[in-house]
Structure formats: structure tokens, C-alpha cells
Amino acid sequence: MKKIALILVAFILTMxxxxxxGGAVVAGGTASNSPTPSGxxxxxxVYNWGEYMDESLNEEFTEQTGIEVVYRNFQTNEILYSxxxxxxxxYDVIIPSDYMISLLTEENLxxxxxxxxxxxxxxxxxxxxxxxxxxxGKYSVPYLWGTVGLIYDxxxxxxxxxxxxxxxxxxxxxxxxxxxxxxxxxxxxLKYLGYSFNTTDKAQLDEALELLKQQKPLVQAYVMDxxxxxxTAGEAIVGPYYAGDAVTMMxxxxxxxxxxxxxxxxxxxxxxxxxxxSKNVDGAHQYI
Numbered sequence: 001m002k003k004i005a006l007i008l009v010a011f012i013l014t015m016x017x018x019x020x021x022g023g024a025v026v027a028g029g030t031a032s033n034s035p036t037p038s039g040x041x042x043x044x045x046v047y048n049w050g051e052y053m054d055e056s057l058n059e060e061f062t063e064q065t066g067i068e069v070v071y072r073n074f075q076t077n078e079i080l081y082s083x084x085x086x087x088x089x090x091y092d093v094i095i096p097s098d099y100m101i102s103l104l105t106e107e108n109l110x111x112x113x114x115x116x117x118x119x120x121x122x123x124x125x126x127x128x129x130x131x132x133x134x135x136x137g138k139y140s141v142p143y144l145w146g147t148v149g150l151i152y153d154x155x156x157x158x159x160x161x162x163x164x165x166x167x168x169x170x171x172x173x174x175x176x177x178x179x180x181x182x183x184x185x186x187x188x189x190l191k192y193l194g195y196s197f198n199t200t201d202k203a204q205l206d207e208a209l210e211l212l213k214q215q216k217p218l219v220q221a222y223v224m225d226x227x228x229x230x231x232t233a234g235e236a237i238v239g240p241y242y243a244g245d246a247v248t249m250m251x252x253x254x255x256x257x258x259x260x261x262x263x264x265x266x267x268x269x270x271x272x273x274x275x276x277x278s279k280n281v282d283g284a285h286q287y288i
Contacts, residue, residue, distance in 0.1 A: 044283040045070040046287065047089075048095045049073065049075075050073040050225055051225065052095070061287060067287075077096055081096075092275070093274060098131065099133060101271060104139075109275060110273040111274050113138065131269065143271055144269070146243050148241065150167070151246045151258050152239075152256065156255075157238070167215065167238065167240065168215050176215075176220055178215065178222050178223070227239050231249050231253070234253070234255070
């Protein structure tokens with residue numbers, strides 16, 4: 001996750017990034033919390049971010065292959081990791097973010113892909129192949145990339161909004177939404193303070209954590225996907241979120257605007273992977 005400024009905006013408008021909703025959906029069926037058993041070749045369980053894919057694609061996949069899709073959502077990479085680590089659930093396809101792919105690889109929770117079964121991988125841009133989080137290009141196929149910025153109500157702010165400082169401004173007390181996600185929240189604090197997202201300096205990390213503690217009385221709520229409803233309904237003035245979701249929010253509320261803060265932001269990549277515990281590896285490859 002890194003920063004690129006205005007040149008990205010045109011690309012950002014085409015993305016659809018996000019957070020989550022709970023429950024599971026079987027393609028062509030109704031909501032369910034009990035996955036259809038995999039292993040017969042007749043179903044796969046896909047674990048993805050909410051609001052991240054047109055779910056009609058799952059129905060099309062079922063029509064073309066006869067394989068039903070049990071579609072489940074997670075809210076953060078850490079929830080995904082916890083569920084996989086516990087072994088309490090079995091998934092056939094997951095869509096984690098870059099840094100999480102590295103961890104899942106190290107802990108043998110995802111398996112090498114058979115690229116002979118993934119002919120469309122040839123259409124992936126070279127810039128996204130063999131990334132730092134999967135340097136040998138064995139474990140993942142990139143799905144979407146995005147960035148994080150500020151979504152705000154342009155009719156209720158003072159002056160120009162172009163800095164992470166807005167999230168720490170007492171003028172917006174009670175009208176600030178903040179990530180319920182430690183990685184992104186700490187990253188924002190680090191960038192506002194002028195430090196690297198990747199710092200290992202304990203003093204800098206402590207300073208960022210102290211800043212977040214000082215911010216707490218100003219925060220209306222710590223949110224993930226809840227920000228979509230809150231901002232479009234005018235319940236808050238400003239919050240950080242993913243660029244693709246910001247596009248959706250602006251479509252629903254013309255008072256909203258989005259900016260990449262001048263201190264910089266991050267670029268992330270989310271990618272398809274197959275867990276080592278998959279019960280339908282062939283079906284998973286077909287889905288990818």
C-alpha cells in the first residue's frame with residue numbers, strides 16, 4: 001500500500017473496493033449461514049470482502065460449470081486470518097490483501113496455484129506479476145488494487161480539505177469517523193506525523209498510537225462498512241475510506257467529495273488465493 005497523487009484519480013474512478021457484510025449466500029439460492037459441503041465438486045466456498053464483487057457473477061459461474069458458490073464475507077484481513085487459523089471454517093477461494101498473503105504463505109495456509117488451469121492469467125499486467133508479497137508468483141492472482149483517502153461532506157467543512165489533519169481537528173468533534181482497523185488507523189497517524197507506513201522505529205509507532213488516543217474523544221464511531229450508510233445519510237462530516245467505496249458514496253450523495261491527502265496514502269492489491277484446506281481445488285481454479 002503506497003501513495004500516488006492526482007494521476008491515479010482517473011483510475012480510482014473505475015475501482016470498487018471495500019469492507020463487509022456477514023452471512024453467506026448460495027448462488028441462485030437464498031441467504032444461509034451453513035456452507036454447502038465442498039468436496040463433491042458441486043460447490044465451492046468463496047470468502048471475500050463485502051460489496052466487492054457483482055454477485056450475479058456467482059450465478060453465471062454456476063450456470064457455466066454446475067458448481068454452486070457459497071459466498072461469505074469478511075470485514076478485515078485479520079478476521080480472515082483468524083478464521084483460517086482456527087480451522088473452524090473451510091474455504092476454497094479467498095481474496096486477502098497483499099501483506100496478508102505473505103503471512104498466509106509463511107504459515108502454509110494457502111497453496112501454490114496451478115497456472116496451467118488459469119489461462120487468463122496471461123492477461124494480467126506485468127506490473128502486477130511477481131509482487132513483493134508473492135515474489136515467486138506462486139500463490140496469488142491479483143484481483144483489484146486501490147488506495148485510501150478522505151471522504152467528506154463538502155458543504156459542512158471549513159476551507160480546503162487536503163490533509164489527514166482533518167481527522168484530528170477539534171472543529172469536527174463528534175463528526176469524525178475512523179477506521180476500526182488497526183493497520184490502516186496506525187498508518188494514517190504515521191503519515192500525518194510525516195513517518196513511513198513501514199517504520200519499525202518504536203518511538204514513531206508510540207507517537208502514532210498516542211495521537212490516536214488523543215483523537216478518540218473527537219471520534220463519533222470506529223467503522224468499516226458502516227461508513228457507507230453513515231456518510232451517505234449525512235450522519236458524519238469526514239472519515240477515511242477506500243477510493244472505490246467513495247465513488248459509490250458520491251453517487252448516492254452529491255454533497256460528498258473524496259481527496260488523497262497531501263501527506264500521502266497507500267496503494268494495496270487484493271488477490272485470489274486457494275487455502276491449503278480447500279476441498280475443491282479444481283473448482284477453485286475454475287472460479288479464479
